[in-house]
Amino acid sequence: MTKIGRNDLCPCGSGRKYKKCCFQKSEQGYASNNAPPIKLSEAILQIAEPLMNKYPKREHITVLIDLAVFAWNISLASGEKREEIEDKVIELMPEELDAVDIAAIVEQADMLVERKNKLYPAREYRVLRYFNAA
Numbered sequence: 001m002t003k004i005g006r007n008d009l010c011p012c013g014s015g016r017k018y019k020k021c022c023f024q025k026s027e028q029g030y031a032s033n034n035a036p037p038i039k040l041s042e043a044i045l046q047i048a049e050p051l052m053n054k055y056p057k058r059e060h061i062t063v064l065i066d067l068a069v070f071a072w073n074i075s076l077a078s079g080e081k082r083e084e085i086e087d088k089v090i091e092l093m094p095e096e097l098d099a100v101d102i103a104a105i106v107e108q109a110d111m112l113v114e115r116k117n118k119l120y121p122a123r124e125y126r127v128l129r130y131f132n133a134a
């Protein structure tokens with residue numbers, strides 16, 4: 001068996017580097033990730049959990065999920081991109097929430113980023129909101 005270098009093009013033809021593609025699905029990839037596959041939807045809910053307990057109102061749920069998605073992506077992004085994502089998430093906030101609520105919730109974003117890094121340190125998949133998949 002020929003050994004594929006981590007920085008070689010992936011043999012599946014995706015055009016991405018092996019380490020960013022099928023390596024992650026390989027046994028070796030699992031070992032280095034040290035984690036089983038996850039459903040991102042469950043991961044997002046898990047990350048948002050402390051906030052969901054704190055803000056249990058129904059109209060908060062969409063915001064909390066957006067924020068957890070935001071936290072996930074922001075943990076992968078660098079400076080400029082972070083600001084872009086931040087602006088976007090504030091735009092997505094529903095009108096029925098007042099500014100105080102939104103500010104209080106957005107303040108928790110750092111905690112969510114920390115939670116993501118702690119719970120899913122090796123996960124590099126970007127997450128898109130279902131209605132925002134542009």
Ligand SMILES: [Zn+2]
Pocket residue numbers: 010011012013014021022023
């Ligand atoms: Zn591949």
